[in-house]
Amino acid sequence: xxxxxxxxxxxxxxxxxxxxxxxxxxxxxxxxxxxxxxxxxxxxxxxxxxxxxxxxxxxxxxxxxxxxxxxxxxxxxxxxxxxxxxxxxxxxxxxxxxxxxxxxxxxxxxxxxxxxxxxxxxxxxxxxxxxxxxxxxxxxxxxxxxxxxxxxxxxxxxxxxxxxxxxxxxxxxxxxxxxxxxxxxxxxxxxxxxxxxxxxxxxxxxxxxxxxxxxxxxxxxxxxxxxxxxxxxxxxxxxxxxxxxxxxxxxxxxxxxxxxxxxxxxxxxxxxxxxxxxxxxxxxxxxxxxxxxxxxxxxxxxxxxxxxxxxxxxxxxxxxxxxxxxxxxxxxxxxxxxxxxxxxxxxxxxxxxxxxxxxxxxxxxxxxxxxxxxxxxxxxxxxxxxxxxxxxxxxxxxxxxxxxxxxxxxxxxxxxxxxxxxxxxxxxxxxxxxxxxxxxxxxxxxxxxxxxxxxxxxxxxxxxxxxxxxxxxxxxxxxxxxxxxxxxxxxxxxxxxxxxxxxxxxxxxxxxxxxxxxxxxxxxxxxxxxxxxxxxxxxxxxxxxxxxxxxxxxxxxxxxxxxxxxxx
Amino acid sequence: xxxxxxxxxxxxxxxxxxxxxxxxxxxxxxxxxxxxxxxxxxxxxxxxxxxxxxxxxxxxxxxxxxxxxxxxxxxxxxxxxxxxxxxxxxxxxxxxxxxxxxxxxxxxxxxxxxxxxxxxxxxxxxxxxxxxxxxxxxxxxxxxxxxxxxxxxxxxxxxxxxxxxxxxxxxxxxxxxxxxxxxxxxxxxxxxxxxxxxxxxxxxx
Ligand SMILES: Cc1cc2nc3c(=O)[nH]c(=O)nc-3n(C[C@H](O)[C@H](O)[C@H](O)COP(=O)(O)OP(=O)(O)OC[C@H]3O[C@@H](n4cnc5c(N)ncnc54)[C@H](O)[C@@H]3O)c2cc1C
Ligand code: SF4
Numbered sequence: 001x002x003x004x005x006x007x008x009x010x011x012x013x014x015x016x017x018x019x020x021x022x023x024x025x026x027x028x029x030x031x032x033x034x035x036x037x038x039x040x041x042x043x044x045x046x047x048x049x050x051x052x053x054x055x056x057x058x059x060x061x062x063x064x065x066x067x068x069x070x071x072x073x074x075x076x077x078x079x080x081x082x083x084x085x086x087x088x089x090x091x092x093x094x095x096x097x098x099x100x101x102x103x104x105x106x107x108x109x110x111x112x113x114x115x116x117x118x119x120x121x122x123x124x125x126x127x128x129x130x131x132x133x134x135x136x137x138x139x140x141x142x143x144x145x146x147x148x149x150x151x152x153x154x155x156x157x158x159x160x161x162x163x164x165x166x167x168x169x170x171x172x173x174x175x176x177x178x179x180x181x182x183x184x185x186x187x188x189x190x191x192x193x194x195x196x197x198x199x200x201x202x203x204x205x206x207x208x209x210x211x212x213x214x215x216x217x218x219x220x221x222x223x224x225x226x227x228x229x230x231x232x233x234x235x236x237x238x239x240x241x242x243x244x245x246x247x248x249x250x251x252x253x254x255x256x257x258x259x260x261x262x263x264x265x266x267x268x269x270x271x272x273x274x275x276x277x278x279x280x281x282x283x284x285x286x287x288x289x290x291x292x293x294x295x296x297x298x299x300x301x302x303x304x305x306x307x308x309x310x311x312x313x314x315x316x317x318x319x320x321x322x323x324x325x326x327x328x329x330x331x332x333x334x335x336x337x338x339x340x341x342x343x344x345x346x347x348x349x350x351x352x353x354x355x356x357x358x359x360x361x362x363x364x365x366x367x368x369x370x371x372x373x374x375x376x377x378x379x380x381x382x383x384x385x386x387x388x389x390x391x392x393x394x395x396x397x398x399x400x401x402x403x404x405x406x407x408x409x410x411x412x413x414x415x416x417x418x419x420x421x422x423x424x425x426x427x428x429x430x431x432x433x434x435x436x437x438x439x440x441x442x443x444x445x446x447x448x449x450x451x452x453x454x455x456x457x458x459x460x461x462x463x464x465x466x467x468x469x470x471x472x473x474x475x476x477x478x479x480x481x482x483x484x485x486x487x488x489x490x491x492x493x494x495x496x497x498x499x500x501x502x503x504x505x506x507x508x509x510x511x512x513x514x515x516x517x518x519x520x521x522x523x524x525x526x527x528x529x530x531x532x533x534x535x536x537x538x539x540x541x542x543x544x545x546x547x548x549x550x551x552x553x554x555x556x557x558x559x560x561x562x563x564x565x566x567x568x
Numbered sequence: 569x570x571x572x573x574x575x576x577x578x579x580x581x582x583x584x585x586x587x588x589x590x591x592x593x594x595x596x597x598x599x600x601x602x603x604x605x606x607x608x609x610x611x612x613x614x615x616x617x618x619x620x621x622x623x624x625x626x627x628x629x630x631x632x633x634x635x636x637x638x639x640x641x642x643x644x645x646x647x648x649x650x651x652x653x654x655x656x657x658x659x660x661x662x663x664x665x666x667x668x669x670x671x672x673x674x675x676x677x678x679x680x681x682x683x684x685x686x687x688x689x690x691x692x693x694x695x696x697x698x699x700x701x702x703x704x705x706x707x708x709x710x711x712x713x714x715x716x717x718x719x720x721x722x723x724x725x726x727x728x729x730x731x732x733x734x735x736x737x738x739x740x741x742x743x744x745x746x747x748x749x750x751x752x753x754x755x756x757x758x759x760x761x762x763x764x765x766x767x768x769x770x771x772x773x
Binding site: 050051052053054055056058060063066068081086087186187190192227229230231351352353354355356357358359360393396397398400401403405407409410414415416 | 757
């Protein structure tokens with residue numbers, strides 16, 4: 001059994017976001033004494049959500065963005081316009097304080113939080129399983145390396161985390177998008193029912209289903225069903241959507257086994273060549289700049305893909321001159337993100353006399369329908385994409401620049417206009433060696449640590465998939481009965497804008513080609529686990545965070561068994 | 569949990585937390601629960617002259633007048649416009665705004681014999697319409713202009729319309745008495761009847 005004397009803690013978890021929260025919960029519940037280190041500011045669940053439920057007349061500039069401040073201090077984060085504003089700014093990274101570097105002419109958008117809870121507070125909560133086909137994709141078409149694990153092996157762990165997360169959605173029985181453990185789906189707009197009916201007849205290959213989201217439609221212990229206030233990114237004091245703050249950290253706290261240290265940036269992991277393990281974790285206090293170190297039996301890196309990869313790179317030593325656990329040389333390479341963007345926008349005059357009550361914080365979803373099972377003959381790209389949809393009724397915000405004055409204008413602006421149904425395509429990105437992050441040789445941050453730097457470009461596969469998504473969106477919108485179907489934006493999203501960066505410490509069976517084994521354990525360092533998006537060997541086209549959660553829980557189970565058997 | 573319980577619970581959360589419990593690295597300015605902050609359009613102003621204030625009030629009221637529901641003046645739009653002109657517009661935009669306002673201030677009494685705010689509604693409307701006709705080629709009127717970014721070189725009349733309409737529908741009066749506002753809907757129903765005279769919801773962004 002565990003012996004507590006030699007170490008400060010049984011386990012150290014770096015990061016308190018989606019993955020770190022899970023690691024903290026699982027390891028503490030298994031009886032380990034856990035230190036969670038988080039570089040972000042402390043934040044109290046509930047009372048820390050300063051913008052929650054604020055009406056627009058209370059918000060600075062009544063919600064118009066303070067442009068100068070954003071350009072000066074948040075030039076990157078403020079580009080995430082749908083979730084970043086004065087009601088949520090406190091959760092986000094200050095770009096001036098914590099910058100990063102990009103290669104000339106190759107922009108990269110690194111969106112990140114800077115509070116306890118990480119991006120779990122501001123994420124879009126879309127939650128999907130990878131499919132059997134996703135886990136086989138690399139082996140089948142030869143891009144990247146094969147996954148060391150099959151769908152069947154991870155499926156029970158998906159179920160395990162889903163029951164705790166609470167996911168609302170609809171079972172569809174699709175091979176390309178396995179069903180989760182669902183709470184009841186949210187109701188639909190009448191227009192969505194209309195569109196659903198038409199697609200069944202005119203585009204039977206398309207499935208229109210409820211978005212699968214980590215938002216409760218039924219109470220769970222300590223958390224309430226959604227009250228449909230709408231702007232989730234401001235925080236949710238009823239814990240209705242899944243965040244570390246509402247879900248995993250309270251569970252870890254309840255065990256009495258967790259110590260959480262905010263304002264603590266991990267600088268590097270110290271490798272002890274004699275034992276072949278990590279011996280200490282070096283930390284800088286972001287407020288006092290004080291340096292300190294903690295020891296533990298095992299270390300879980302959950303600092304997000306870029307954060308964890310950065311730590312491994314900074315932990316280079318004589319034993320690992322190219323970065324800790326990087327004997328394969330692939331650390332930082334094979335980075336992926338999803339391309340995203342509006343693929344099409346339809347105007348509808350149906351159900352004009354139907355309206356709604358409540359702000360549904362999720363749309364619908366059209367699962368991948370291209371290259372499913374086998375390559376489609378007319379597809380000039382591999383793999384596929386899915387659409388997240390949004391349904392909204394036009395209002396004064398889309399008509400504010402109407403000509404005219406007076407009572408007539410006022411009346412027109414006050415009333416709802418036609419419906420809009422929009423499709424936003426998320427496409428899979430192939431793993432490519434040249435897409436990478438590395439440490440800047442010239443620039444350092446306020447702690448003297450080298451800046452993370454990015455060198456990432458889309459390949460023809462992503463560009464062609466995106467074009468196809470735009471073309472198919474037109475077909476879908478016409479079949480759905482749009483009176484006007486506008487094509488989406490033409491330009492590709494900026495790499496990183498999908499906010500699904502992953503793959504920089506991929507897992508695989510071959511230690512010469514991968515950093516981690518199938519248990520998220522470093523091939524080179526047995527007491528080191530990395531369970532955020534860095535481990536991802538391929539990207540699928542679905543939002544990835546659920547997969548990080550399932551792998552984190554599975555890795556914790558494995559690590560504790562190994563510890564108990566004296567193998568680590 | 570019903571709506572009442574919810575509000576009670578929110579109130580406890582809000583009152584029960586002291587600044588010390590919050591992150592000490594949050595700015596003072598950020599330590600305010602926005603939900604309990606004063607209305608933005610009650611912030612003191614000192615940018616316009618008294619005459620300019622009268623003119624702006626009259627102009628915003630032409631854009632959105634009081635009918636059987638509150639109008640722009642009732643909704644504090646003149647203060648909103650003054651705050652935005654002094655704090656939010658950038659230099660280039662403020663120059664366009666100030667020149668536009670100065671033009672009304674100087675030209676209207678010469679042409680009409682009285683300052684803008686003292687004219688009869690028909691004359692006021694005529695002036696505003698003339699300004700809009702002159703500006704009608706501006707990309708501000710384009711179909712694709714949705715309020716994410718401010719059109720920086722938009723003419724004065726467009727600036728004023730945008731600030732008025734925004735300031736009105738996001739105000740307490742405009743948002744909850746002209747539009748409909750419900751911060752705590754408690755359930756979602758995607759199919760309820762929309763009657764002829766029903767307003768949109770104020771959707772919180
Ligand atoms: C606006 C937005 C919408 C999104 N929508 C979705 C969605 O719908 N579905 C989906 O699946 N995903 C979505 N994502 C992505 C999702 O948020 C991430 O995939 C997820 O949070 C990753 O979890 P993580 O634990 O790896 O990283 P994070 O949640 O980012 O947590 C990492 C934590 O580690 C901390 N950290 C970093 N470096 C260090 C260090 N050196 N020392 C100590 N601590 C450190 C960070 O401060 C952070 O708190 C969205 C993200 C954003 C921003
Ligand atoms: S819409 Fe629902 S999940 Fe989102 S913040 Fe409101 S209550 Fe929470």
